Amino acid sequence: MKIYVDADACPVKDIIISEGTNAEIPVILVTSFSHFSNAEQPSGVETIYVDSGADAADYRIMKLAEKGDIIVTQDYGLASLGLAKGCEVLHHNGYSYTNENIDQLLQSRYLSAMARKSGKRTKGPKPFTSEDREKFMKLLKKTTQNSHL
Structure with a gap:
């Protein structure tokens, strides 16, 4: 198992490195x-x-990732591809992408893009908080522990 990070705008790289090092992943x-x-x-x-x-x-991560690996991304498209490949996919806000929630997330992304294209303004993401960091840390610990079983 490996942890792949879509790292350009990832605010939790320090947590991922720490947890990965501790878990020897x-x-x-x-x-x-x-x-x-x-x-x-x-x-x-x-x-x-x-x-x-x-x-x-995204393309490089999908080329390298294998079933059972963990991917951390805020990109819904990459999350969808990772799920299809059998990876655990996590968002830095502390939630897992699942086969149950990915369609709705992709649909909302599409609708927001269409609204922007027609000149409407859409809300951006909420500011990243210390609570989000804490939620992510707990989720990553749980995911790495479950994956080691």
Whole structure:
């Protein structure tokens, strides 16, 4: 099992690295070259750089991920692909994507895009809170423990 992170805008990389290291699960951060860093990562953490093009990180994650891996993303399209491949897919706000909720999430994304296209303004995501961080940490711990069984 590995943890793949759609890392460009992920606000919980520190939690993922810490939990992955503690659980001895390899963590792969997939990010665009525009976020290049020379920062040293702990053992068991790898950074893969991809082009800055739309969906480049998503394509790389889907190429590498296998059934039973964990994917952390806020991208509903990537979440849908990950679920279809048999991965556990988590959002940094502390919820799991499931076969039961993904269709509704994709539908709401589509409707918001259509509204914006027709000139309407839509709300953006709510600000990320410390409660969201806590929920994510608990969910990731639970997911890594369940996956090790």
